[in-house]
Amino acid sequence: MVEGHKHMAEVGFARFSAREVAKRIGYSIGTLYNVFGTLDQLLIAINTRTFQLWADHVREQLQAAPGDRIGCLVEAYFSFARANANSWNAIYDHHLPPDVTLSDEQNALRGGLTQIIVDEVAATLPSSVRPGAPRLARSLIAVVHGHCVFELNGSFALMGLDRPVGLALDRVWEALIHAGATPRRG
Template sequence: MARRSDHTRDELTKLILDSAFNLVSKSGYTQVSTRKIAAEIGYTVGTLYNVFTNLDDIFIHVNARIIDMLLNRLKAVIDQEAVPEKSIYLLAEEYLKFSREDYNLWNILFEYRFSNKQILPNWYTNKIAELFDLLEGVISGIVSNKTSDIKSTTAIIWAGIHGICSLGTKGKLARIKLDNPEVLVKQFINGVIANLN
């Protein structure tokens, strides 16, 4: 087993987060514990608690990394398609793709429940806001009625896309004979946009 002096605090932080991220990606967050992370990096659980407060704290940092990944993917979509009416569909497709390709990473963002005592740091909530700001920017380019509440519209579109995505990844759409999330998302976006303009 490695000794604490083998790595600096920054190196330990990276080791812990890399291990947690990889474990979540491979097995899902329900299979991750501080013991598993410690065993993976060759340190004691106590060492983890010298760097992070608890598993929630570790997962906040893992989620931040996942949000950055998702932001990069979504920004790449916007960079290749400047027309908002087209990019909204491409963003939705990329979001669906992310949930399928990296289900365990996508799942921890929305399914893991932090304890009531866990305070989310501002830098983390700012990252979440950045995701919404990205979508809001696209939607504001679509809406011709400038009196529309863009924030509410963004929340509605995101909730609809996410809901369809969530049902699709869990196989729930097939139960009601709707097993093509892409088609449902397009129909949903069409309906919302038609009501806005």
């Protein structure tokens, strides 16, 4: 899996080759498919590893966060995407066929990242609205993701906008304050 992830990080989704992964680990392509079943399952495993590395990155950033943990989450989202652009983009470039699903284990591993965000969002909210934290957190992920994509693909620069992290953080705090949070900027 490590070599598959390295290959994805080097070449990106469009140029990814299962044959190259097999070559790197000393397997035949047939053996690789015997292990993973299909190219989709290999890509799922690689992308799940990216989610795990991303969650580790977020946890590390939060451990060092002195104040605004929400700001830390947004910064960590962008910093991981910038540092791992090919692997990060592969998560969103790989579209599963309708008959392919993630295993419960894969879903749990991928969901670890979202749970970190849900927990941090919930911590900013009054107890009376905390039950809505999972829904709000997922919506905020979409907001930050959109800003991150626009930064990485150059759209913000074309629009003459700078500070995409700051813009994303402003939108996140607006939503959190609307939901009842008190800003804890650091």
